[in-house]
Amino acid sequence: MDIYREELLELYKNPHNKGAIKDPTVSVDEKNPYCGDEIELQLKIEKDVITEAKFDGPACMISVISSQMLTEHIVGKSLDEVRSITKKDLLAMVNINLSTSRVQCATLVLKALTKALEEYEQDSKDR
């Protein structure tokens, strides 16, 4: 089946960005209430540019692949560029034929990213 293509399995088994950052600028948890999945996303932000991004959590294959792709994609990008990433953009990046319920798995990391950026802005204002 499509989602068990070799290259995807490889990405799932060795996701480079899985883990934690030493001194993250922001760190958020996001949950998928439908399946109970949880993802932790950590970002390092310097001068409004994302310099490092990592994710962790007990996630399914789709969620891992999508998190890997998104974290890879945003490193080196400005916050403005990252803010403009839509669900559609992410699904195009992931490029797997997904059923409706599994679209939720793929987009969990994007929800986490939105939340992380909001927290970052809030923190910057508070400072």
Add this chain to the structure above:
Amino acid sequence: MSFDVNKIRQDFPILNRKIDGKPLIYLDNAATSQKPQAVIDAIVAYYQTHNANIHRGIHTLSEEATQLYENTRKKTADFLGARKPEETIFTSGATAALNLVAFGWAVNYLEEGDIILTALSEHHSNLIPWQNVAERTGAKLAFFALTENGELTEEELKTKITEHVKLIVIAHISNVLGTIFPVKRICELAHAVGAKVVVDGAQAAPHMRVNVQSLGCDFYAFSAHKMLGPTGVGVLWGKMELLEPMEPTVFGGGMIDTVSPNCATWAEIPYRFEAGTPNIAGVVGLGAAIDYVQTIGMQNIEHHEQELTAHTLRQLTTIEGLRILGPKKAQARAGLVAFTVRGIHPHDISAVLNSAGIAVRSGHHCTMPLHKELEIPASTRASWYLYNTKEELDKLVEAINEAKKILR
């Protein structure tokens, strides 16, 4: 009557479906069951030849529709061993039935400081209404502690069922652990301290003989769609003396006796709890489903599932890294098994199984507190019914092993 699973399978048109070119192996019966041709035919026949609104229609069709609807009430009452048909109320499902007891009866019955005793394994449908009832009345929720195998011990029952307990709400069968809870014993102990018992029978009524009188419970709820019937129909059975003080929670046509501009009086029980045009075709379908399972025999269904459960448990315990949730002994459980496999996310197991034509469910199965307690985000659940076979369950085991090969 002898039980012939191959003959039974021919009654279910959907079992001829192919998924990705493979024969469908439907093991998601705890979510909803498939429907035999007899149920589909009954619904179609209702719309083709009898369709009308029920009650107070003088014309022939309305008479027929009313009769079909009320006959199903009698059948359902008999099916549950109720004393009278009037004790059986049609709702839109088990969830609606539990909400009706909660907000029609329990909010008036409970007082501040009373204890509502339940279990952490309850389906959200039998937990959240009670959280809300507790908030409204000032009653408190308390929880039975289950053993590691998801069972309730006699000792725990005796410890927790005290005189402050006014209400116990419990599933007859847990939709994740598969545990058959000792409802009869719970009712004995509850009644000894003056407490009432509401039973969520969503996973039990379709699979085993249920007699509300010998169980001794006060309310019993289930859904038609898990018992070969259509979606959108459920049943609340209650003891007449408790239905009498129960207040309607939905108001409108069909539930009144007399109406003046500023007030109204209620119709008799059960009509006062069935406001608006009910799901008549659905109720007719439930009637056909009850006929179907009774022709096969509830005891035969129970026996067949028990064989499948013993067979499946034996096989699953041989898979390295597989953790079975709930009782380890087949006799203590019903026809479902939820499990996790070390290192593989339940979603991925479901996806691999789906590519083998096998339908199972992965997630928290509407039991978040239980999954939290078990310290797992989700699980995979396979659940069987009268039309499933040993061969199908062998395929399940094969596919789980295959998933391990691909994903680990």
